[in-house]
Every structure is written in C-alpha cells, then in structure tokens.
Amino acid sequence: MTDPVTELHECFLSAMRAAFGGALPEGASPSLAASKNPQFGDFQANAAMGLSKAMGKPPREIASAIAEQLKKDERFMAVSESPEVAGPGFINIRLKSAALSRALAALDGVALGIDRPNAGAVETVVVDLCGVNLAKQMHVGHLRATVIGDALARLWERLGHKVIRQNHFGDWGLPIAMVTAAVKRGVDRGEIDLGTLTLERLERLYRSSQRVCEADEKGLAAAVRFGLGPKAMAELEAQVGGAREAQASSRAALVALQSHDPAYVSVWKRICDITLASCFEICRRLHANVTAEATAGESVFAHELEGLVADLVERGVAVESEGALVVRLEEFGIKEPCLVRKTGGGFLYATTDLAAIRRRVQSFGADRVIYAVDARQSLHFRQVFAAARKAGYTRRSDGAEALLFHAAFGTVLGDDGTPFKTRSGENVRLSDLLDEAVARAEAAVKEKSPELSEVERRAIAEAVGTGAIKYADLSNDRVKDYVFSFDRMLAFEGNTGPYLQYALVRVRSIFRKAKEQFGIEESVFERSPPAMTIVAPEEKAVALLLLRYPGAVRAAAESCEPHRLCAYLYDLAGAFSSFFASCPVLQAEDEATRMSRLRLSRLVGRVLRDGLDVLGIVPLERM
RNA sequence: GUGCCCGUAGCUCAACUGGAUAGAGCGUCGGCCUCCGAAGCCGAAGGUUGAAGGUUCGACUCCUUCCGGGCACGCCA
Numbered sequence: 001m002t003d004p005v006t007e008l009h010e011c012f013l014s015a016m017r018a019a020f021g022g023a024l025p026e027g028a029s030p031s032l033a034a035s036k037n038p039q040f041g042d043f044q045a046n047a048a049m050g051l052s053k054a055m056g057k058p059p060r061e062i063a064s065a066i067a068e069q070l071k072k073d074e075r076f077m078a079v080s081e082s083p084e085v086a087g088p089g090f091i092n093i094r095l096k097s098a099a100l101s102r103a104l105a106a107l108d109g110v111a112l113g114i115d116r117p118n119a120g121a122v123e124t125v126v127v128d129l130c131g132v133n134l135a136k137q138m139h140v141g142h143l144r145a146t147v148i149g150d151a152l153a154r155l156w157e158r159l160g161h162k163v164i165r166q167n168h169f170g171d172w173g174l175p176i177a178m179v180t181a182a183v184k185r186g187v188d189r190g191e192i193d194l195g196t197l198t199l200e201r202l203e204r205l206y207r208s209s210q211r212v213c214e215a216d217e218k219g220l221a222a223a224v225r226f227g228l229g230p231k232a233m234a235e236l237e238a239q240v241g242g243a244r245e246a247q248a249s250s251r252a253a254l255v256a257l258q259s260h261d262p263a264y265v266s267v268w269k270r271i272c273d274i275t276l277a278s279c280f281e282i283c284r285r286l287h288a289n290v291t292a293e294a295t296a297g298e299s300v301f302a303h304e305l306e307g308l309v310a311d312l313v314e315r316g317v318a319v320e321s322e323g324a325l326v327v328r329l330e331e332f333g334i335k336e337p338c339l340v341r342k343t344g345g346g347f348l349y350a351t352t353d354l355a356a357i358r359r360r361v362q363s364f365g366a367d368r369v370i371y372a373v374d375a376r377q378s379l380h381f382r383q384v385f386a387a388a389r390k391a392g393y394t395r396r397s398d399g400a401e402a403l404l405f406h407a408a409f410g411t412v413l414g415d416d417g418t419p420f421k422t423r424s425g426e427n428v429r430l431s432d433l434l435d436e437a438v439a440r441a442e443a444a445v446k447e448k449s450p451e452l453s454e455v456e457r458r459a460i461a462e463a464v465g466t467g468a469i470k471y472a473d474l475s476n477d478r479v480k481d482y483v484f485s486f487d488r489m490l491a492f493e494g495n496t497g498p499y500l501q502y503a504l505v506r507v508r509s510i511f512r513k514a515k516e517q518f519g520i521e522e523s524v525f526e527r528s529p530p531a532m533t534i535v536a537p538e539e540k541a542v543a544l545l546l547l548r549y550p551g552a553v554r555a556a557a558e559s560c561e562p563h564r565l566c567a568y569l570y571d572l573a574g575a576f577s578s579f580f581a582s583c584p585v586l587q588a589e590d591e592a593t594r595m596s597r598l599r600l601s602r603l604v605g606r607v608l609r610d611g612l613d614v615l616g617i618v619p620l621e622r623m
Numbered sequence: 624g625u626g627c628c629c630g631u632a633g634c635u636c637a638a639c640u641g642g643a644u645a646g647a648g649c650g651u652c653g654g655c656c657u658c659c660g661a662a663g664c665c666g667a668a669g670g671u672u673g674a675a676g677g678u679u680c681g682a683c684u685c686c687u688u689c690c691g692g693g694c695a696c697g698c699c700a
Binding site for chain 2: 477570
C-alpha cells in the first residue's frame with residue numbers, strides 16, 4: 001500500500017457499486033477528504049449527501065448502505081476501523097494503527113510519495129517569469145514575477161514534468177532604441193566607457209533620454225490656445241523641438257538596430273549584458289533559477305513579427321480597423337479587439353506575445369504555458385490567449401490544444417496600503433530589499449546563536465533573510481495584494497519562512513544529539529528502518545499531515561498557488577512543534593519508542609527540506 | 624461608462640475549491656525551560672465572513688442586486 005487514500009478510494013468505489021449497481025450516477029465519487037477535527041476520524045467521505053438527490057434516497061440511508069458494504073470488504077477492513085455514519089451522512093474513517101504505520105513507511109522513500117508520471121503523462125510546461133527590462137534594475141515589481149514564477153517551475157519539476165523557464169526580457173522597442181542612442185552618443189563623444197558602464201548609470205541615462213523624448217507637445221498646443229507670451233512659447237518650442245529631435249534619433253537607432261547596424265548592435269548587446277548580469281546575480285541570491293539559457297528577449301521575436309501578422313491577415317484572423325490591424329475576439333466574450341499592428345506599421349507588445357506563444361507551443365511543444373505576471377495585465381492576456389487560439393497558435397503538432405494560464409499576482413503594498421515605494425516615491429530596488437532583510441536576520445542570528453562563527457552566521461543570515469522575503473510573498477494568496485513588512489516577515493513567529501527553517505533546525509538538532517549521545521547514525525534509517533508506531537495524539541497529528549504531502553504539492557502545482565504548499569508546511573511544522581514539546585524523542589521511555597519517534601522526526605525533516613526546496617527557500621541545519 | 628479582481632477577529636492573513644463548531648500569527652491576559660534549540664509549546668478573550676436576497680440537506684465559497692476599495696479599458700510595454 002502506497003497511499004491509504006488511494007486504497008480507500010478504490011474500496012469506496014467498489015462498495016458504492018456493490019450497494020447500488022446501475023442506480024449509481026455516472027462519475028459518482030466517494031469525495032474523500034482528511035477530517036478537520038480528530039473527533040470525526042482520520043478521513044471522511046462526503047459522497048452520500050451529493051448522491052441523495054440523484055438517487056432519491058435520504059443521504060444517511062445511502063451512507064449506511066455504503067458503510068455496510070465496506071464492512072464486508074476484507075481489503076477495506078485491513079486498513080480501517082469500522083466506518084461510522086455521522087451528521088447528515090458523512091462516513092468517518094479511522095485508520096488502523098498498523099495501516100498508518102505502513103502508509104508512513106511507504107511515504108518514507110526517496111520520492112516522498114510523489115511518484116514520477118508515466119512516460120506518456122510527462123508534460124512540457126513553460127513558465128514565463130521574472131520579466132526584467134533592459135537598462136533597469138530589478139525592483140519590487142519583479143519580486144513576485146521571479147519568486148512565484150520560480151516556485152511554480154519548481155512545483156511542476158517536482159512532479160516530474162519537463163519545465164522550460166522563459167525570462168521574457170524587455171530588450172526591444174522604441175524606448176530601448178532611445179537609451180541605446182543615448183549611450184552611443186556618449187561613447188562617440190568619449191563620455192562613456194562601455195567596459196566600466198554600470199547599471200546605475202544606464203538607468204539614469206534611460207530616464208533622462210525618456211524625459212527628453214516626452215517633452216510636452218500638449219503643453220505647446222495649450223500655450224498656443226491660451227495665448228501665452230512669446231518668451232514662454234519660445235521656451236516650449238525649444239523643448240518640444242529637442243524632444244522631436246530625440247525622437248527622430250531614437251527612431252533612427254531603432255531602424256539601425258533592426259537592420260543589424262554593427263555600431264548600434266554592439267552598444268545594445270553590451271547594455272543587455274550589463275542588465276542581465278545584474279539580473280542573474282539577484283536571481284542567484286534569491287535562489288531563483290533564472291539563467292541566460294532561460295532568457296528569451298523580445299528581440300528574439302522581432303524578425304518573426306512581420307511574417308506572423310502577414311499570416312494572420314492572409315487567413316483572415318486579423319482585420320483592418322481605423323488604420324490598424326486587429327484580431328476581433330467577440331466570439332470569446334471579449335469586446336476589446338487585440339491590436340497586432342499600429343497604423344504606422346509598428347508592432348506591439350501583443351504581437352510579440354503571440355510570437356512567443358507560437359514558439360512555446362509549436363517549437364517547444366508546451367502542453368501548458370504559465371505566465372507569472374502582474375494581475376493588471378489580465379485583460380491583455382485574455383486578449384492574447386484568445387487571439388492565439390483563434391490563430392491556431394495554441395495547437396500543438398499532435399493536434400492537442402495547449403493550456404495557457406495567467407498566474408496573476410497582486411501588488412506589493414507598503415504599511416499605508418499604497419504600492420510599496422521609497423519615501424521619495426521611487427521603486428525599491430530588489431538588492432536593497434534583500435540587503436535590509438539579511439542585515440536584520442544577521443542581527444537576530446547574532447543574538448540568538450552567538451556561538452556560531454561569523455562565516456556561518458553570514459550564510460545563515462542570507463538564507464533566513466531572503467527566505468523570509470520569499471516566503472512572505474509565496475504564502476499569501478497569489479491574486480491578492482499584500483502588505484510588505486520586514487517586522488512581520490522577520491519576527492520569526494507565525495506563518496513565516498524562519499519558522500519553517502527553525503522547525504527543520506530542531507529536527508536536525510535531534511539527530512546531532514542522537515549521534516553524540518547514542519551513537520545513532522542516520523544511515524540506520526535507510527538500511528534497516530525501525531517500525532513507526534503511532535500512539536500519542538501529537539504523533540498521530542504529525543503522521544496524518546505527513547501523508548498529505550504529495551497531495552499538497554500536487555494541489556499547489558495544479559492551481560498554480562504556492563501558498564497552499566506554504567500553508568501545508570506551516571501546519572506540519574506546527575504539528576511537529578507540538579509533538580516536540582510533548583513527546584520526548586531521545587529521552588523516550590523505551591528503545592522502540594525512541595527509534596520510532598526518531599524515524600518520524602526524520603521523515604518530518606525530509607518533508608520540510610523537500611518542501612522548502614520546492615519553494616526555493618534554503619533549508620538549514622542550524623540557525 | 625464598461626469589464627476584471629478584492630472586502631473574513633483591532634491589525635496581517637488562512638479556510639484543502641460546496642462539508643460538521645470559520646482557523647493561525649501579531650497585539651491583550653494567564654500558564655510552561657534542573658528535560659532533545661523557548662525563533663517554541665499549552666490555554667483564555669476576540670466574528671451577523673461588507674449588506675440584502677436566492678440556489679442547496681449544507682454557503683466564506685456558487686447566482687442576482689446593492690455598498691465600499693483596487694486595477695484595467697486599440698495604436699506604451
């Protein structure tokens with residue numbers, strides 16, 4: 001027996017068939033769930049209430065009939081105590097102690113109960129994450145796209161699927177040409193050395209070049225209208241003139257880039273390298289697996305856009321509207337059409353996204369494409385997904401439709417409930433955020449564990465600080481906004497990263513002591529694992545939670561909601577803490593109990609470690 | 624104006640996708656270290672789940688209408 005729920009599920013199905021035969025509605029399920037309250041047993045089946053109407057019988061009668069069949073089933077009675085019907089028609093199940101031990105032992109393998117899918121069931125999952133922009137530092141806005149995206153990628157990898165991460169790098173378009181032109185001017189004048197150019201300086205250049213280009217044409221129009229004096233007019237005209245000049249130079253730079261002018265391309269490439277080096281460094285610190293191989297800039301698709309739009313026009317998918325080309329989406333219930341080409345002939349964000357979908361589905365063979373992107377882009381993705389479907393770009397070579405999913409996330413807010421910014425209203429740089437969390441973590445580690453060496457303290461502080469930020473982000477419901485607070489995430493109390501890391505540290509500490517005091521090597525638990533006998537209620541709570549691990553990982557992956565795994569791990573850590581407080585392990589009354597509890601603790605430690613790893617949080621031995 | 628998302632304890636968040644008595648943390652009050660890491664554990668107080676209807680044996684969850692808040696709405700990305 002690997003999983004008691006699977007076993008119970010099968011028993012219930014045959015009991016239901018035996019009880020009602022053909023009268024059983026198609027697709028009737030036992031709907032088994034873990035019981036919330038120990039008084040209702042370990043598991044409960046809620047099928048009877050649902051079947052009541054379809055079968056025209058009172059739910060308790062149905063439940064009793066199923067229960068009677070179960071009692072006759074030897075296989076069922078081998079794992080469970082006698083089923084009880086309660087309330088409106090719940091069937092409560094209490095596992096036999098031996099069955100619980102067997103189930104735990106089965107979980108205690110390398111896979112921790114998460115078996116790899118059959119060869120045919122392995123999916124290719126593309127995860128769009130991170131999404132940095134050229135010449136810009138990573139800021140809080142990128143935090144969630146990176147942390148959530150990476151966690152989703154890890155979740156699907158953990159289930160044994162093939163995951164392809166795609167960092168959709170904003171490296172193309174007029175604003176990019178703008179900064180490239182500005183940098184090139186600087187280089188030509190000998191004011192900028194590409195070898196020593198920093199991302200900070202690039203960011204300043206980006207902003208100033210943008211400001212110049214944006215000088216207000218509307219202001220000039222207003223000045224004309226309100227008849228401002230000639231001096232004001234002259235000033236405005238000079239500004240606007242400068243803007244026009246800068247815009248013209250940007251457009252020229254874009255044309256140069258598009259036609260692979262080496263003078264521009266080399267500058268642009270250098271800007272890309274500087275931006276990405278910083279991005280990868282921060283992702284490394286965040287333990288987010290984002291690398292050069294996983295990065296596909298918008299420039300990758302630039303040369304495909306013309307052909308793509310031509311394809312859409314040729315097949316009548318895109319039509320002309322007010323001079324632009326659009327894909328109409330009324331049949332998908334979307335009023336706003338998706339623009340794929342501007343009046344002037346330029347392409348848009350949506351055009352690039354369509355090209356990316358086509359590549360991900362038709363070249364990479366994606367079964368599923370997951371976008372970890374801000375919720376504010378919901379409409380955009382609804383449009384693009386619908387347009388891609390209409391165009392047939394979501395159809396794989398084997399004819400199956402790929403699943404496109406926008407894993408939308410809410411905004412990070414400050415204490416005042418408005419988007420998290422610095423006091424001066426700037427975006428908070430991710431590196432500053434991490435530094436602050438790590439510094440606070442280091443102070444705490446120094447206070448709580450002064451005996452640790454500085455090197456070790458540093459490493460722990462890094463893991464705790466970044467873990468706290470990541471966990472705070474992952475543990476909230478993805479689509480909701482959340483309030484960012486160093487104090488809360490690093491208070492090390494409640495549902496936080498450090499609390500989970502600490503629970504694991506306590507497990508590990510037991511094993512250090514077990515070796516010192518009893519000479520117990522951990523390899524014993526692999527070679528000749530002792531029996532796990534579940535007696536105390538705290539042991540049972542831990543045991544039942546352990547069995548739910550594979551389901552928790554699966555639920556988190558399928559719903560693309562990492563917070564479900566967080567909640568599970570928090571429950572497990574809490575149950576372990578209660579167990580730890582009331583059930584002596586090393587000082588247990590007898591040898592068998594000691595070994596049983598050691599193995600149970602070890603299993604908790606393995607699940608915590610695995611779970612933290614799936615979330616991209618560093619597990620620790622000490623802290 | 625239209626559409627999408629969100630309203631749960633004083634605060635920050637959950638509630639296994641429709642199940643039994645809505646749970647945690649902070650804060651408040653009270654216990655627990657001669658005993659495996661007290662960054663912990665045990666307990667108390669705190670709720671008309673924004674409001675009103677509806678569907679259901681059963682609703683925080685689904686439907687309708689309001690009320691509050693956020694966001695987005697063809698030539699930016």
